[in-house]
Amino acid sequence: MNTKEKFLVTGATGYTASYVIPLLLEKGVHVRGLVHKVDQRSEKLAEMGVEIVQGDLNDFYEVSKALKGITGVYFVYPILTPGILAGTTYLIQAAREEGVRNIVNMSQISARRDAKSNGAREHWLAERLLDISGIKVTHIRPTFFAEWLIYSDTIKKQDQVVLPFGEGRYAPIAAEDQGRVIAELLINPDGHEGKIYPLFGPTEYNVFDLADILSEELGRKITYEPISIETYQTEAKKQGYHPHFIQHVSSVAQDCRNGLFAGTNTAVKDITGREPMGIREFIQKHRSNFEEIN
Template sequence: MTILITGAAGRTGGYAVRALLERGHRVRALVHRADERAERLTAAGADVVVGDLHDLDAVSRATEGVDAAYFVHPIAPGLLDATAVLLQAAEENGVGALVNMSQISARRDAGSNAACQHWLGERLLDHFAGTVTHLRPTFFAEWLVLFPDFAAGELRLPFADARHAPIAAEDQGRVIAAVLADPAPHAGKTYPLFGPVELDHHAITEAMSRALGRKFTYVPVGLDEFRADLERRGHPAHRVQHLVNVAVDYRNGIFAGTNDVVRTLTGVEPLTVEEFVKRNRGEFRS
């Protein structure tokens, strides 16, 4: 098969590219810019093309001769426009299957604008003539790299004592590859994706501490402090609105749960928090 991976320089897309190449498929990798990440994809054997998901001509060229495609969009304005562009291009070029990266908080009445747009995007893609599969992951394990105060050894987040089972992008990449390689059994399915163990953030920082050999502590904070910290770090307004509202969802149990989807679809147990941290030790700055 020839398979298109959008967002191929990103976390889930990059892992999906490698998993599909290992399976012997031809992979076309759509990236936003030609940089070192794109060069690594080329070196791995992917056909790298540069283009914008909002550019219909570029996406049409990227989908020519493609059997199946993976769609992912960052937490940024323009999700629904990009969804419509991909849908049109896929229809024009006879793409047979789409795998869509949504999120577990996607629903009609979501407080997050991005989560509501993901739900609407799912409904748009449901009209696709080929097969469609939606993936709805809980919070990525990669959050643990982005949010700690490494100097203080603190993880300051507004999640109270609620729980979730962090899922690594690596495991999601294997799921994406498995569905794209054999789309028919997954037609019309929506798969919530979880890691193997549901934890609160006190237990998560204990696992981080064991893996890194230094103490990390979870410090619950309020929503206003979290919003102010995001704004101080320079996050755009659309992302801040999303992250604050999904923090409320998290407290309300929207991100909780576990299942066996990763193991069932890939034959591989998903990474625990401790395994993820050990595997990505270099990304945890001292």
């Protein structure tokens, strides 16, 4: 391995990046983190030895600056806001100008030509743009993150999982496992270029099953409230979520109900040599996220 290689991690203060960055640093390579704002989280990364660059993926000149001297890029565009196609175009052009070797692209399991979600369809289009970039590109398409269980405080405060997924089944995958996949693909891209890897946890569940497991692991009764998609839309609007995000989650909730998120495979182990984390281990590792602090 050439320790002079430098990798850009976009969304550097996000869930997956929090695992990608330490793994890259352990390999002795240089890491540059692109952040939307400098704050305590980015300061902690700087203390680890990460070069911090502040910028916006929808500003071509800031993206170009962030890619100076970069070998490979982990590209993740925030699903909360629109603009992925412009951001992908800027990334591709800047990467070509700077001679970037490879890109690992965070897509999603619902990315497809006929997706009802605007975000999922645009992820699919972004994949196609990257495919014709002339750069080595690998796409990962995870099912729902295990972190969906801790995105809100309803388990901690109400002993409830509140989601619009109905009885849809999926195999939750932890950001930690995705981080291992991303780091491996960044450092060793050969044989993975042009590939699309759906990523799953080891076991498929519906959310009723997950609530039962949470109850067993946490030692208190956790119930699943399968709200309607319409109720989700109303509540999300009240909470101030961007219409783009609400439309996306509403559509993928229906996809989940229709079975699109179901399934398992061996991709995580094939790429990293380790099995993905089971949901019980995930709950125990993140136990504080499920419990009120007295």
